[in-house]
Amino acid sequence: MTEARGLAEGPGPYRIGWRTKGTPLADLPIVLTASNQSARLVAMTWFSDTLSLVSNPNHPCMHADPKFGDLQPGETGSIRGRIGFFEGRPADFDHKAFLTL
Numbered sequence: 001m002t003e004a005r006g007l008a009e010g011p012g013p014y015r016i017g018w019r020t021k022g023t024p025l026a027d028l029p030i031v032l033t034a035s036n037q038s039a040r041l042v043a044m045t046w047f048s049d050t051l052s053l054v055s056n057p058n059h060p061c062m063h064a065d066p067k068f069g070d071l072q073p074g075e076t077g078s079i080r081g082r083i084g085f086f087e088g089r090p091a092d093f094d095h096k097a098f099l100t101l
Contacts, residue, residue, distance in 0.1 A: 015052035026053055030098065033062045034090050041086045043098055049079040 012027035029050030032043045044064040051067035064081070071077050084098055 014050055016054075028095055028099075029053070029064065030095055031055060031062045031064045032090060032093055039087055039089055041088060041090065041093055042083065043086065043093065043095075044081070044083045045099065046079055046081040047099070049081075 012024055014026035014029045015024050016026055029047060030043055030045045031053045032041055033055065034041050042062070044062060046064055046066045049067050051065045052063070054063040054065070055061070066079055066081065068077055068079065082098070082101065084101070086093065
């Protein structure tokens with residue numbers, strides 16, 4: 001993500017960075033974080049309802065911000081998301097399997 005934030009533009013529809021201030025760069029709506037103590041990963045997505053992906057290397061946090069359509073007062077809405085925990089390294093992560101579980 002550190003390198004991606006420095007790019008001027010990219011091919012993806014998902015934003016890297018805080019909500020509407022981020023640049024659309026990511027081609028997949030998944031944020032993946034690796035443990036710094038073992039070969040473990042956590043992945044998070046709101047599928048096509050993902051607005052932005054954010055990570056902070058100085059603090060152990062990750063965000064996949066959801067995107068809701070406009071709702072009128074009193075109206076409700078819902079979207080689906082997924083969080084998963086895995087063993088392995090980021091290079092071994094199977095994003096296709098995660099999105100279709």
